[in-house]
Amino acid sequence: MNQLYSNHIGDLLKRHRQLMQNNDIENLIISSGTPIRVYQDDMDYPFKSSFFFRTYVPLTELPHSFIVIGLSGKPKLVYFQPVDFWHTPPADPSGYWTEHFEIEVIKETKAAAELLPLDNQAVAILGEDSEILADYEKAQKNPESLINAIYWQRAYKSDYEIECIKQANQLAARAHNVAEKMFRAGKSEQQIHLAYLESLGILEHQLPYGNIIALNANGAILHYHDCQSKVPDKVRSFLIDAGASVAGYHSDITRTYAYEAGEFAELISAMDAVNLECIGEARVGAEYGDLHASAHRKIARLIHDFNFVDMSVDALVETDITSTFFPHGLGHLIGLQVHDVGGQFADETGAAKPPPAAYPFLRSTRTIESNMVYTVEPGFYFIDPLLAKQKDGEYANAFNWDKIESFRPYGGIRIEDNIVIRESGVENLTRDAFSAL
Structure with a gap:
């Protein structure tokens, strides 16, 4: 799987970076998502990472995490791994995919803010809103032209x-x-x-x-x-x-x-x-x-x-x-x-x-x-x-x-x-x- 994944992410980055340039985007933030709380309860629904996020990494149940893609270099993975004795925390990042990312492990959700690009018009965000991204006012959130192009390309499988x-x-x-x-x-x-x-x-x-x-x-x-x-x-x-x-x-x-x-x-x-x-x-x-x-x-x-x-x-x-x-x-x-x-x-x-x-x-x-x-x-x-x-x-x-x-x-x-x-x-x-x- 290592070589197949290497080819996959190489082609994916090439295509998505071309889409970024077409849409005047210098940095793309992809959110894994946030657990949804059951209405007026103290429990969450089972969590699944955003499909935007899973396009890049096989991390299907990793909340409060982000991928940051610039126009060059390795993408950055902000990996949320809390110190938790109530639930099983995510394991350390490992596997064939890790060498393709600059990985930053955070213990608290608020720590992600220091690792994400500054809020500006050349930043685009894909995925649902979150506490960390809520204050982004200048960034493009789920720009339709970018998303539609990604949806179209998704039909062609590597x-x-x-x-x-x-x-x-x-x-x-x-x-x-x-x-x-x-x-x-x-x-x-x-x-x-x-x-x-x-x-x-x-x-x-x-x-x-x-x-x-x-x-x-x-x-x-x-x-x-x-x-x-x-x-x-x-x-x-x-x-x-x-x-x-x-x-x-x-x-x-x-x-x-x-x-x-x-x-x-x-x-x-x-x-x-x-x-x-x-x-x-x-x-x-x-x-x-x-x-x-x-x-x-x-x-x-x-x-x-x-x-x-x-x-x-x-x-x-x-x-x-x-x-x-x-x-x-x-x-x-x-x-x-x-x-x-x-x-x-x-x-x-x-x-x-x-x-x-x-x-x-x-x-x-x-x-x-x-x-x-x-x-x-x-x-x-x-x-x-x-x-x-x-x-x-x-x-x-x-x-x-x-x-x-x-x-x-x-x-x-x-x-x-x-x-x-x-x-x-x-x-x-x-x-x-x-x-x-």
Whole structure:
């Protein structure tokens, strides 16, 4: 990782310093962030360092710290390491990244003020405000032109970043296998969730996002987080959407399983094929929105083939009935954030490139380019409120309601892989990770 990181930070500094010059910035202050106190309480929410901060250093839970970047030389890391007997203080800075920084360790937050640039118009600050930075009045705070350019560039991942996401996929794939075994052993959602955490050796707040561990009809709730402790009377299906993190970079994987053989298991197999077909269409120069539209035709084919609605594939797409069964976007950029920024930008200025009106929940509309990392996650669900609209709608008589009713207890299906776009084709980090187990 040492050489990969060295190349990463060298290129990052070069690009960000060019952006600084373009915006008349001589010193850039990047804040890691400040813990947020629970309202009218004496405890903080779990802390995660700002993604601006994590772009440079793999310090995911380091508050009250700063990176200072000038136009030349090593960047400075102001590293907060308090003397603390109430909590575990941060360990001494160590690892492959340290040689690339001038590191100043401080014991009190106020000591940072003496190590930061003076407040002037040639200083820019990235990140949330803090007590130390509150008095900066002349500095530019989160200048839009700089941030938009950084967001745009974030879509292009370095080899170091791709390696981190690859390792995050490997960790998550192993944990997914543990979760599937727990499902087949008849465990509850909570037991499956805890086994997933244990297999990674982490606490819940260290996940990249809250696990979706859904048995049966709960799989129809797209962001299901209830995690029930009781095992259902009859176990039918299991949808798990869960990832892992490495050096602040994330994976985001979804799999769906049937407890027994049958038509729902056949639909899962068909959806797995749809996922691979969608990935097969991803290539440099393609529009991600076109992949999403193509996915709707594939979902229409399944709706027709499994006899859920008596309509042609063309009619299912034209009437938008596919959105009843597949209401979300096909995928998104992923990296330091699960839903990485800049997905709906037209260019480096931040000009908007919104999704089409027909697909408002599509998170990425970018033209696909080399070294971008995406999720691809087609879904097929039996969602009560969406089905209820169709029951009262123009095409109600075309729906095979008895067939749909028999599938409702299974919830839904989502298959999600993380892929890297290469000039030579697509690298599927998720499938590779599962294959290596």
